[in-house]
Amino acid sequence: MRVRPSLAMMLLLPLLGACGGKDDVTMPPLTPEPSDSRFVVPSNASSPQETLPARLALYRYLRGVAAGNVKSCAFLTPEHERRVFGAPGRCRSGLARARAKLGPRNVAALRGVTVPVCAKGAGGDCTVRFEDLRWKGEPASPGGLLAASFTLRKTRTYWQIAG
Known part of the structure; x- marks a missing residue:
């Protein structure tokens, strides 16, 4: 069936007239639903x-x-370095071995990790639980260099991993 162009315009004209004008219906402001877990900040999380x-x-x-990159060893306190690598100063020489123990899947996951939240604790320390880390793809598995939680402490003017 062939439709004449003028007939199609006649049918579309009322729809086109609804666009614009003074009687526009405005959309209410968008607000998150209280039950939406994406907006819930843990009670112990800081800003x-x-x-x-x-x-x-x-x-x-x-x-x-x-x-x-062995430069990442600068983010470890001597105490944490002793716990993970056996002694202070061994991160630089032991990082390649410890990284190899993680396996290719965990190393690939670390390339897309972000740290969205940190809980402030006593003395100004911050704690990040492994579950709070966000991953671009499949998450890594905890173990080895990837602790169940990371405690960060401010030493002088910068932050280091203390536990």
Whole structure:
């Protein structure tokens, strides 16, 4: 069946007239639903701006491990380095071995990790649980260099992983 152009215009004309004009219906402001878990901030989490330097230190460490960059060892306190690598100063020589134990899947996951939240604790320390890390793809598995939680402590002017 062939439709004449003038007939099609006659049918569309009322629809086109509804666009614009003074009687526009405005959309109400968008507000999150209270039950939406994407907007729920854990009760012990601090404001994102307040914890940004600590979260950035952990982010750089994890991404440095993914890249095999020994400069990421600077983000470890001597106590944490002793616990993970056996003695202070052994991170630089032991990072490649520890990274190899993670396996290719975990190393690939670390390349897309972010640290969205950090809980402030006693003495100003920040704690990031492994479950709070966000992954671009499939998440890594905890173990080895990837602790169940990371405690970050401000030493002098920068943040380091203390536990």
